[in-house]
Amino acid sequence: xxxxxxxTGDEIEDWGVENVRDHLxxxxxxxxxxxxxxTVPNALNSKTTYSKSQMDTILRDNTSVFYxxxx
Amino acid sequence: xxxxxxxxIAPSFVEGVTFTNTKSLSFDGTNDYLDTNYTANTLFQxxxxxxxxxxxTDGQGANQVLFGVELGTSDAFVVTKGTLGTLAILHYxxxxxxxxxxxxxxxxxxxxxxxxxxxxxxxxTVTKNASGDTSYAIYDDGSAxxxxxxGSFRVDDTNHAAFxxxxxxxxxxxxxxxxxxxxxxxxxxxxxxxxxKALTAGEVSAIYNSGxxxxxxxxxxxxxxxxFEDDVTDTAGTSNGTKNGASFSSTVPSS
Numbered sequence: 100x101x102x103x104x105x106x107t108g109d110e111i112e113d114w115g116v117e118n119v120r121d122h123l124x125x126x127x128x129x130x131x132x133x134x135x136x137x138t139v140p141n142a143l144n145s146k147t148t149y150s151k152s153q154m155d156t157i158l159r160d161n162t163s164v165f166y167x168x169x170x
Numbered sequence: 171x172x173x174x175x176x177x178x179i180a181p182s183f184v185e186g187v188t189f190t191n192t193k194s195l196s197f198d199g200t201n202d203y204l205d206t207n208y209t210a211n212t213l214f215q216x217x218x219x220x221x222x223x224x225x226x227t228d229g230q231g232a233n234q235v236l237f238g239v240e241l242g243t244s245d246a247f248v249v250t251k252g253t254l255g256t257l258a259i260l261h262y263x264x265x266x267x268x269x270x271x272x273x274x275x276x277x278x279x280x281x282x283x284x285x286x287x288x289x290x291x292x293x294x295t296v297t298k299n300a301s302g303d304t305s306y307a308i309y310d311d312g313s314a315x316x317x318x319x320x321g322s323f324r325v326d327d328t329n330h331a332a333f334x335x336x337x338x339x340x341x342x343x344x345x346x347x348x349x350x351x352x353x354x355x356x357x358x359x360x361x362x363x364x365x366x367k368a369l370t371a372g373e374v375s376a377i378y379n380s381g382x383x384x385x386x387x388x389x390x391x392x393x394x395x396x397x398f399e400d401d402v403t404d405t406a407g408t409s410n411g412t413k414n415g416a417s418f419s420s421t422v423p424s425s
Binding site: 100107108109111112116117119120123124125126127128130131132135158166167168169170 | 240242243246248252253254255256258260262267268271273274275277278279280282285318319320321322323
């Protein structure tokens with residue numbers, strides 16, 4: 100799992116909540132979700148994809164809604 | 171009738187059984203799990219809680235289930251230690267899409283790799299609200315921790331009450347995913363207890379007991395209680411477990 104995509108609630112609903120179980124990585128304090136993939140599904144190809152290092156930067160940024168204390 | 175010279179032997183007082191905790195259950199993160207042999211529909215159709223002491227093995231960095239059962243993604247309840255070391259609740263109920271699904275994760279990573287030198291007391295509470303959406307809380311060492319819901323997804327009370335996982339049995343240390351175990355937990359779990367109510371903050375604090383496991387065998391609404399003292403007996407009810415590969419460890423939580 101080295102590719103990450105951020106989705107809003109509406110985008111998750113379009114994609115299918117049944118997919119959340121296998122790909123949920125982190126929930127932001129704004130309710131958006133980070134989802135991790137080895138291969139990004141076609142349905143999400145139009146979304147911005149973050150690398151592991153880019154996502155780590157976001158998760159460690161204490162101004163980010165995805166800030167993960169302790170990570 | 172007693173005759174002259176007979177004696178009455180006074181009943182001896184039964185000494186209060188001293189609570190001791192000498193063992194936990196060790197899971198290898200590969201294929202070990204505990205089957206509670208309990209089909210959890212009734213539990214998951216109302217308010218409930220789970221309490222356990224957890225010490226993940228460092229260096230695994232993968233999604234791992236503390237306990238759970240899943241019938242596809244129509245009816246599932248799993249609590250996971252995520253890749254980042256956060257805790258997550260995933261709840262699907264009654265296969266009704268966005269009104270029967272909720273995801274809730276802690277904002278901080280208590281179980282980040284490289285930091286697991288001691289047990290953490292974890293409690294998850296689930297409150298089925300009448301005419302409203304189900305609410306959740308996650309406690310870490312006696313205190314509620316900040317956590318976030320995914321979008322506006324919630325399980326409403328009607329779908330919550332209709333949870334039906336098709337007779338699958340609740341597993342600890344893995345998810346019973348359609349009858350096949352996956353997402354195995356690696357590390358130690360001790361004093362696993364399930365309650366038919368949402369524990370209050372005060373009750374959670376009392377169970378945490380400043381870091382020393384205490385006897386909760388007489389706690390209100392205690393449904394199942396696995397102490398792992400060299401067995402997987404349900405000391406509260408009748409759901410004696412079946413141990414699949416897990417072994418007993420002398421490493422136990424203490425303050």
